[in-house]
Amino acid sequence: MYYIAHRLFAAHDRALGALIARQLAKKAGPESVFLPFCDTDEEDLVAPVKGHRLFELDRERLQTLTGMIAVLHGPSLDDGVCMEIGYAAALNVPVVVVTTDFQTYSADEHSPHWAFPDPLIETIAHRVTRVDRLGAPQLADSPDRFTAFAARNQAQIETAAAMSVEAILELAANNCPAPAPARAEAGTVFLEPSPHIRCPEALLDTLHAAHRSVTIAIRHQAPDPFTAAHADWTTALRAEVLVADVSGPETPPGGAVLIGAAAALRRRIAAHLPTAVITHAHGREPNWRNLMIQYAVGTRVCDAHSLARWLAS
Structure with a gap:
Protein backbone atom coordinates (compact mmCIF):
# COMPACT_ATOMS: atom_id res chain seq x y z
CA MET A 1 0.00 0.00 0.00
CA ASN A 175 13.84 -1.91 -0.52
CA CYS A 176 15.48 -4.72 1.42
CA PRO A 177 13.58 -6.47 4.21
CA ALA A 178 13.17 -3.82 6.87
CA PRO A 179 15.23 -4.22 10.03
CA ALA A 180 13.34 -4.61 13.26
CA PRO A 181 12.18 -1.26 14.70
CA ALA A 182 14.35 0.22 17.44
CA ARG A 183 13.78 -1.19 20.93
CA ALA A 184 13.17 1.13 23.85
CA GLU A 185 15.75 1.52 26.59
CA ALA A 186 14.09 1.37 30.00
CA GLY A 187 13.92 4.61 31.95
CA THR A 188 14.88 6.88 29.04
CA VAL A 189 13.14 10.09 27.98
CA PHE A 190 13.65 12.20 24.87
CA LEU A 191 12.69 15.84 25.33
CA GLU A 192 11.86 17.73 22.13
CA PRO A 193 11.66 21.48 22.89
CA SER A 194 9.85 23.90 20.65
CA PRO A 195 12.36 25.66 18.37
CA HIS A 196 10.38 28.88 18.89
CA ILE A 197 10.33 29.28 22.67
CA ARG A 198 12.60 28.42 25.57
CA CYS A 199 11.77 25.09 27.16
CA PRO A 200 10.48 25.62 30.72
CA GLU A 201 13.15 24.51 33.19
CA ALA A 202 10.40 23.04 35.36
CA LEU A 203 9.73 20.37 32.73
CA LEU A 204 13.33 19.22 32.75
CA ASP A 205 13.45 19.31 36.56
CA THR A 206 10.31 17.17 36.68
CA LEU A 207 11.80 14.58 34.34
CA HIS A 208 15.00 14.36 36.38
CA ALA A 209 13.01 14.16 39.61
CA ALA A 210 11.24 11.10 38.21
CA HIS A 211 14.68 9.42 38.05
CA ARG A 212 14.67 9.34 34.27
CA SER A 213 17.62 9.39 31.90
CA VAL A 214 16.81 12.48 29.84
CA THR A 215 18.18 13.47 26.42
CA ILE A 216 17.32 16.87 24.94
CA ALA A 217 17.22 17.48 21.19
CA ILE A 218 20.40 19.24 20.03
CA ARG A 219 19.91 19.96 16.32
CA HIS A 220 18.44 23.45 16.71
CA GLN A 221 21.63 24.79 18.28
CA ALA A 222 24.25 22.51 16.72
CA PRO A 223 26.96 23.80 14.34
CA ASP A 224 26.31 20.77 12.12
CA PRO A 225 22.50 20.45 12.07
CA PHE A 226 22.43 17.37 9.81
CA THR A 227 24.70 15.29 12.04
CA ALA A 228 22.79 16.50 15.09
CA ALA A 229 19.45 15.67 13.47
CA HIS A 230 20.63 12.12 12.83
CA ALA A 231 21.71 11.84 16.47
CA ASP A 232 18.35 13.21 17.65
CA TRP A 233 16.47 10.69 15.49
CA THR A 234 18.55 7.71 16.63
CA THR A 235 18.26 8.65 20.29
CA ALA A 236 14.54 9.42 20.11
CA LEU A 237 13.79 6.02 18.56
CA ARG A 238 15.39 4.32 21.57
CA ALA A 239 13.61 6.42 24.19
CA GLU A 240 10.89 4.84 26.29
CA VAL A 241 9.08 8.17 26.69
CA LEU A 242 8.78 11.20 24.39
CA VAL A 243 7.91 14.63 25.78
CA ALA A 244 7.37 17.13 22.96
CA ASP A 245 6.67 20.83 23.39
CA VAL A 246 4.07 21.46 20.68
CA SER A 247 3.56 25.14 21.48
CA GLY A 248 2.91 27.48 18.58
CA PRO A 249 0.24 27.98 15.90
CA GLU A 250 0.72 24.31 14.98
CA THR A 251 3.03 21.57 16.17
CA PRO A 252 6.63 22.32 15.13
CA PRO A 253 7.61 19.95 12.30
CA GLY A 254 10.35 18.09 14.17
CA GLY A 255 8.09 17.53 17.15
CA ALA A 256 5.38 16.21 14.85
CA VAL A 257 7.86 13.83 13.16
CA LEU A 258 8.99 12.45 16.51
CA ILE A 259 5.41 12.07 17.75
CA GLY A 260 4.67 9.98 14.66
CA ALA A 261 7.75 7.84 15.21
CA ALA A 262 6.95 7.27 18.89
CA ALA A 263 3.35 6.39 18.03
CA ALA A 264 4.52 3.84 15.45
CA LEU A 265 6.81 2.25 18.05
CA ARG A 266 4.09 2.27 20.75
CA ARG A 267 6.01 4.54 23.12
CA ARG A 268 4.53 6.79 25.79
CA ILE A 269 4.06 10.35 24.51
CA ALA A 270 3.20 13.59 26.27
CA ALA A 271 2.54 16.84 24.42
CA HIS A 272 3.30 20.03 26.36
CA LEU A 273 0.80 22.71 25.31
CA PRO A 274 -0.11 25.31 27.95
CA THR A 275 -2.60 27.13 25.71
CA ALA A 276 -4.35 26.03 22.54
CA VAL A 277 -6.59 27.33 19.80
CA ILE A 278 -9.41 24.86 19.34
CA THR A 279 -10.25 23.87 15.77
CA HIS A 280 -13.71 22.93 14.56
CA ALA A 281 -14.89 21.07 11.45
CA HIS A 282 -18.26 19.88 10.23
CA GLY A 283 -19.40 16.78 12.10
CA ARG A 284 -16.12 16.50 14.01
CA GLU A 285 -15.39 16.97 17.69
CA PRO A 286 -13.31 20.04 18.68
CA ASN A 287 -9.57 19.38 18.50
CA TRP A 288 -6.74 21.08 20.39
CA ARG A 289 -4.25 20.09 17.68
CA ASN A 290 -4.22 18.40 14.29
CA LEU A 291 -6.11 15.17 14.95
CA MET A 292 -3.12 13.03 13.90
CA ILE A 293 -1.12 14.71 16.65
CA GLN A 294 -3.89 14.82 19.24
CA TYR A 295 -4.74 11.14 19.06
CA ALA A 296 -1.15 9.92 18.67
CA VAL A 297 -0.08 11.37 22.02
CA GLY A 298 -1.01 9.79 25.33
CA THR A 299 -1.77 13.04 27.06
CA ARG A 300 -1.61 16.81 26.84
CA VAL A 301 0.19 18.43 29.78
CA CYS A 302 -0.08 22.12 30.61
CA ASP A 303 2.69 22.44 33.22
CA ALA A 304 5.26 20.53 35.25
CA HIS A 305 2.64 19.35 37.77
CA SER A 306 0.49 17.66 35.16
CA LEU A 307 3.62 16.12 33.60
CA ALA A 308 4.64 14.70 37.00
CA ARG A 309 1.19 13.16 37.48
CA TRP A 310 1.32 11.57 34.03
CA LEU A 311 4.81 10.14 34.59
CA ALA A 312 3.66 8.59 37.87
CA SER A 313 0.53 7.05 36.35
Whole structure:
Protein backbone atom coordinates (compact mmCIF):
# COMPACT_ATOMS: atom_id res chain seq x y z
CA MET A 1 0.00 0.00 0.00
CA TYR A 2 1.30 3.44 -0.99
CA TYR A 3 0.21 6.37 1.19
CA ILE A 4 -0.12 9.93 -0.11
CA ALA A 5 0.39 12.35 2.79
CA HIS A 6 -0.65 15.94 2.13
CA ARG A 7 -2.32 18.90 3.79
CA LEU A 8 -6.08 18.35 3.77
CA PHE A 9 -7.57 21.69 4.66
CA ALA A 10 -7.87 23.43 1.30
CA ALA A 11 -9.14 22.30 -2.09
CA HIS A 12 -5.86 22.99 -3.93
CA ASP A 13 -3.92 20.77 -1.49
CA ARG A 14 -6.41 17.94 -1.93
CA ALA A 15 -6.26 18.38 -5.70
CA LEU A 16 -2.46 18.04 -5.62
CA GLY A 17 -2.74 14.87 -3.54
CA ALA A 18 -5.27 13.48 -6.01
CA LEU A 19 -2.95 14.25 -8.95
CA ILE A 20 -0.09 12.33 -7.34
CA ALA A 21 -2.41 9.46 -6.39
CA ARG A 22 -3.76 9.25 -9.94
CA GLN A 23 -0.28 9.13 -11.46
CA LEU A 24 0.84 6.49 -8.96
CA ALA A 25 -2.31 4.42 -9.48
CA LYS A 26 -1.63 4.21 -13.23
CA LYS A 27 1.64 2.40 -12.50
CA ALA A 28 0.96 0.57 -9.24
CA GLY A 29 -2.79 -0.06 -9.53
CA PRO A 30 -5.60 1.97 -7.93
CA GLU A 31 -6.14 -0.51 -5.07
CA SER A 32 -2.56 -0.10 -3.92
CA VAL A 33 -2.83 3.66 -3.31
CA PHE A 34 -4.38 5.25 -0.22
CA LEU A 35 -5.41 8.90 -0.42
CA PRO A 36 -6.61 10.39 2.90
CA PHE A 37 -9.84 12.43 2.87
CA CYS A 38 -10.80 10.65 -0.35
CA ASP A 39 -10.51 7.08 0.91
CA THR A 40 -11.76 7.82 4.43
CA ASP A 41 -14.77 9.64 2.94
CA GLU A 42 -14.04 12.53 5.32
CA GLU A 43 -16.60 14.86 3.76
CA ASP A 44 -19.53 12.51 4.51
CA LEU A 45 -18.19 10.19 7.21
CA VAL A 46 -20.44 9.90 10.26
CA ALA A 47 -18.98 8.52 13.49
CA PRO A 48 -19.61 9.14 17.22
CA VAL A 49 -16.14 10.70 17.50
CA LYS A 50 -15.35 11.52 13.90
CA GLY A 51 -11.83 12.92 14.36
CA HIS A 52 -10.71 9.88 16.32
CA ARG A 53 -12.25 7.55 13.72
CA LEU A 54 -10.35 9.36 10.96
CA PHE A 55 -7.15 8.91 12.94
CA GLU A 56 -7.83 5.19 13.30
CA LEU A 57 -8.51 4.79 9.58
CA ASP A 58 -5.30 6.58 8.63
CA ARG A 59 -3.25 4.65 11.21
CA GLU A 60 -4.53 1.33 9.86
CA ARG A 61 -2.96 2.19 6.50
CA LEU A 62 0.21 3.57 8.05
CA GLN A 63 0.90 0.18 9.63
CA THR A 64 0.85 -1.70 6.30
CA LEU A 65 2.83 0.51 3.93
CA THR A 66 5.00 -0.22 0.93
CA GLY A 67 5.96 3.42 0.57
CA MET A 68 4.88 7.02 1.19
CA ILE A 69 4.86 10.19 -0.87
CA ALA A 70 4.56 13.24 1.40
CA VAL A 71 3.89 16.76 0.14
CA LEU A 72 5.47 19.61 2.12
CA HIS A 73 5.59 23.25 1.09
CA GLY A 74 6.71 26.50 2.67
CA PRO A 75 8.09 27.51 6.04
CA SER A 76 4.96 26.39 7.93
CA LEU A 77 4.83 22.63 7.43
CA ASP A 78 1.64 20.67 8.01
CA ASP A 79 1.98 18.90 11.34
CA GLY A 80 -0.26 16.01 10.33
CA VAL A 81 1.93 15.25 7.29
CA CYS A 82 5.08 15.51 9.42
CA MET A 83 3.56 13.08 11.94
CA GLU A 84 2.83 10.62 9.12
CA ILE A 85 6.40 10.93 7.80
CA GLY A 86 7.77 10.09 11.24
CA TYR A 87 5.40 7.14 11.60
CA ALA A 88 6.48 5.61 8.27
CA ALA A 89 10.19 6.31 8.74
CA ALA A 90 10.23 4.69 12.21
CA LEU A 91 8.91 1.50 10.60
CA ASN A 92 11.62 1.70 7.90
CA VAL A 93 9.11 2.42 5.13
CA PRO A 94 10.56 4.31 2.12
CA VAL A 95 9.47 7.97 2.21
CA VAL A 96 9.70 10.43 -0.69
CA VAL A 97 9.09 14.04 0.28
CA VAL A 98 8.06 16.27 -2.62
CA THR A 99 8.14 20.05 -2.60
CA THR A 100 7.84 22.91 -5.08
CA ASP A 101 9.07 25.45 -2.53
CA PHE A 102 11.72 27.74 -4.07
CA GLN A 103 13.11 28.67 -0.63
CA THR A 104 15.78 26.86 1.33
CA TYR A 105 16.44 27.27 5.04
CA SER A 106 19.39 27.63 7.40
CA ALA A 107 20.17 28.45 11.02
CA ASP A 108 22.05 31.61 10.01
CA GLU A 109 23.38 33.31 6.90
CA HIS A 110 26.50 31.14 6.66
CA SER A 111 25.34 27.69 7.83
CA PRO A 112 24.34 24.78 5.55
CA HIS A 113 20.99 25.01 3.79
CA TRP A 114 18.11 22.56 4.25
CA ALA A 115 15.17 21.83 2.01
CA PHE A 116 12.76 22.25 4.94
CA PRO A 117 12.70 24.41 8.09
CA ASP A 118 13.75 21.45 10.28
CA PRO A 119 16.75 19.37 9.08
CA LEU A 120 15.23 16.27 10.71
CA ILE A 121 12.86 15.83 7.75
CA GLU A 122 15.63 15.76 5.17
CA THR A 123 17.62 13.43 7.43
CA ILE A 124 14.99 10.70 7.63
CA ALA A 125 13.46 10.98 4.15
CA HIS A 126 14.74 8.39 1.71
CA ARG A 127 14.55 10.97 -1.05
CA VAL A 128 13.55 14.61 -1.48
CA THR A 129 12.04 15.55 -4.83
CA ARG A 130 12.40 19.30 -5.17
CA VAL A 131 11.00 21.03 -8.26
CA ASP A 132 11.46 24.68 -7.41
CA ARG A 133 11.13 26.32 -10.84
CA LEU A 134 8.09 27.07 -12.96
CA GLY A 135 7.58 25.09 -16.15
CA ALA A 136 8.99 26.49 -19.38
CA PRO A 137 7.02 29.28 -21.10
CA GLN A 138 4.63 28.04 -23.74
CA LEU A 139 5.78 28.57 -27.30
CA ALA A 140 2.28 29.13 -28.60
CA ASP A 141 0.60 32.41 -27.79
CA SER A 142 -1.64 32.28 -24.73
CA PRO A 143 -4.86 34.28 -24.58
CA ASP A 144 -3.44 36.29 -21.65
CA ARG A 145 -0.50 36.33 -19.27
CA PHE A 146 -2.51 34.82 -16.42
CA THR A 147 -3.38 31.73 -18.46
CA ALA A 148 0.28 31.41 -19.40
CA PHE A 149 1.36 31.73 -15.78
CA ALA A 150 -1.19 29.13 -14.67
CA ALA A 151 0.11 26.72 -17.31
CA ARG A 152 3.69 27.12 -16.09
CA ASN A 153 2.58 26.35 -12.52
CA GLN A 154 0.60 23.33 -13.68
CA ALA A 155 3.64 22.02 -15.56
CA GLN A 156 5.76 22.41 -12.42
CA ILE A 157 3.23 20.48 -10.33
CA GLU A 158 2.90 17.69 -12.88
CA THR A 159 6.70 17.35 -13.07
CA ALA A 160 6.96 17.13 -9.29
CA ALA A 161 4.21 14.51 -9.18
CA ALA A 162 5.81 12.40 -11.91
CA MET A 163 9.26 12.55 -10.30
CA SER A 164 7.93 11.58 -6.87
CA VAL A 165 6.00 8.63 -8.33
CA GLU A 166 9.09 7.33 -10.14
CA ALA A 167 11.16 7.76 -6.98
CA ILE A 168 8.82 5.84 -4.66
CA LEU A 169 8.39 2.98 -7.13
CA GLU A 170 12.16 2.68 -7.47
CA LEU A 171 12.70 2.77 -3.71
CA ALA A 172 9.96 0.24 -3.04
CA ALA A 173 11.35 -2.12 -5.68
CA ASN A 174 14.85 -1.96 -4.19
CA ASN A 175 13.84 -1.91 -0.52
CA CYS A 176 15.48 -4.72 1.42
CA PRO A 177 13.58 -6.47 4.21
CA ALA A 178 13.17 -3.82 6.87
CA PRO A 179 15.23 -4.22 10.03
CA ALA A 180 13.34 -4.61 13.26
CA PRO A 181 12.18 -1.26 14.70
CA ALA A 182 14.35 0.22 17.44
CA ARG A 183 13.78 -1.19 20.93
CA ALA A 184 13.17 1.13 23.85
CA GLU A 185 15.75 1.52 26.59
CA ALA A 186 14.09 1.37 30.00
CA GLY A 187 13.92 4.61 31.95
CA THR A 188 14.88 6.88 29.04
CA VAL A 189 13.14 10.09 27.98
CA PHE A 190 13.65 12.20 24.87
CA LEU A 191 12.69 15.84 25.33
CA GLU A 192 11.86 17.73 22.13
CA PRO A 193 11.66 21.48 22.89
CA SER A 194 9.85 23.90 20.65
CA PRO A 195 12.36 25.66 18.37
CA HIS A 196 10.38 28.88 18.89
CA ILE A 197 10.33 29.28 22.67
CA ARG A 198 12.60 28.42 25.57
CA CYS A 199 11.77 25.09 27.16
CA PRO A 200 10.48 25.62 30.72
CA GLU A 201 13.15 24.51 33.19
CA ALA A 202 10.40 23.04 35.36
CA LEU A 203 9.73 20.37 32.73
CA LEU A 204 13.33 19.22 32.75
CA ASP A 205 13.45 19.31 36.56
CA THR A 206 10.31 17.17 36.68
CA LEU A 207 11.80 14.58 34.34
CA HIS A 208 15.00 14.36 36.38
CA ALA A 209 13.01 14.16 39.61
CA ALA A 210 11.24 11.10 38.21
CA HIS A 211 14.68 9.42 38.05
CA ARG A 212 14.67 9.34 34.27
CA SER A 213 17.62 9.39 31.90
CA VAL A 214 16.81 12.48 29.84
CA THR A 215 18.18 13.47 26.42
CA ILE A 216 17.32 16.87 24.94
CA ALA A 217 17.22 17.48 21.19
CA ILE A 218 20.40 19.24 20.03
CA ARG A 219 19.91 19.96 16.32
CA HIS A 220 18.44 23.45 16.71
CA GLN A 221 21.63 24.79 18.28
CA ALA A 222 24.25 22.51 16.72
CA PRO A 223 26.96 23.80 14.34
CA ASP A 224 26.31 20.77 12.12
CA PRO A 225 22.50 20.45 12.07
CA PHE A 226 22.43 17.37 9.81
CA THR A 227 24.70 15.29 12.04
CA ALA A 228 22.79 16.50 15.09
CA ALA A 229 19.45 15.67 13.47
CA HIS A 230 20.63 12.12 12.83
CA ALA A 231 21.71 11.84 16.47
CA ASP A 232 18.35 13.21 17.65
CA TRP A 233 16.47 10.69 15.49
CA THR A 234 18.55 7.71 16.63
CA THR A 235 18.26 8.65 20.29
CA ALA A 236 14.54 9.42 20.11
CA LEU A 237 13.79 6.02 18.56
CA ARG A 238 15.39 4.32 21.57
CA ALA A 239 13.61 6.42 24.19
CA GLU A 240 10.89 4.84 26.29
CA VAL A 241 9.08 8.17 26.69
CA LEU A 242 8.78 11.20 24.39
CA VAL A 243 7.91 14.63 25.78
CA ALA A 244 7.37 17.13 22.96
CA ASP A 245 6.67 20.83 23.39
CA VAL A 246 4.07 21.46 20.68
CA SER A 247 3.56 25.14 21.48
CA GLY A 248 2.91 27.48 18.58
CA PRO A 249 0.24 27.98 15.90
CA GLU A 250 0.72 24.31 14.98
CA THR A 251 3.03 21.57 16.17
CA PRO A 252 6.63 22.32 15.13
CA PRO A 253 7.61 19.95 12.30
CA GLY A 254 10.35 18.09 14.17
CA GLY A 255 8.09 17.53 17.15
CA ALA A 256 5.38 16.21 14.85
CA VAL A 257 7.86 13.83 13.16
CA LEU A 258 8.99 12.45 16.51
CA ILE A 259 5.41 12.07 17.75
CA GLY A 260 4.67 9.98 14.66
CA ALA A 261 7.75 7.84 15.21
CA ALA A 262 6.95 7.27 18.89
CA ALA A 263 3.35 6.39 18.03
CA ALA A 264 4.52 3.84 15.45
CA LEU A 265 6.81 2.25 18.05
CA ARG A 266 4.09 2.27 20.75
CA ARG A 267 6.01 4.54 23.12
CA ARG A 268 4.53 6.79 25.79
CA ILE A 269 4.06 10.35 24.51
CA ALA A 270 3.20 13.59 26.27
CA ALA A 271 2.54 16.84 24.42
CA HIS A 272 3.30 20.03 26.36
CA LEU A 273 0.80 22.71 25.31
CA PRO A 274 -0.11 25.31 27.95
CA THR A 275 -2.60 27.13 25.71
CA ALA A 276 -4.35 26.03 22.54
CA VAL A 277 -6.59 27.33 19.80
CA ILE A 278 -9.41 24.86 19.34
CA THR A 279 -10.25 23.87 15.77
CA HIS A 280 -13.71 22.93 14.56
CA ALA A 281 -14.89 21.07 11.45
CA HIS A 282 -18.26 19.88 10.23
CA GLY A 283 -19.40 16.78 12.10
CA ARG A 284 -16.12 16.50 14.01
CA GLU A 285 -15.39 16.97 17.69
CA PRO A 286 -13.31 20.04 18.68
CA ASN A 287 -9.57 19.38 18.50
CA TRP A 288 -6.74 21.08 20.39
CA ARG A 289 -4.25 20.09 17.68
CA ASN A 290 -4.22 18.40 14.29
CA LEU A 291 -6.11 15.17 14.95
CA MET A 292 -3.12 13.03 13.90
CA ILE A 293 -1.12 14.71 16.65
CA GLN A 294 -3.89 14.82 19.24
CA TYR A 295 -4.74 11.14 19.06
CA ALA A 296 -1.15 9.92 18.67
CA VAL A 297 -0.08 11.37 22.02
CA GLY A 298 -1.01 9.79 25.33
CA THR A 299 -1.77 13.04 27.06
CA ARG A 300 -1.61 16.81 26.84
CA VAL A 301 0.19 18.43 29.78
CA CYS A 302 -0.08 22.12 30.61
CA ASP A 303 2.69 22.44 33.22
CA ALA A 304 5.26 20.53 35.25
CA HIS A 305 2.64 19.35 37.77
CA SER A 306 0.49 17.66 35.16
CA LEU A 307 3.62 16.12 33.60
CA ALA A 308 4.64 14.70 37.00
CA ARG A 309 1.19 13.16 37.48
CA TRP A 310 1.32 11.57 34.03
CA LEU A 311 4.81 10.14 34.59
CA ALA A 312 3.66 8.59 37.87
CA SER A 313 0.53 7.05 36.35
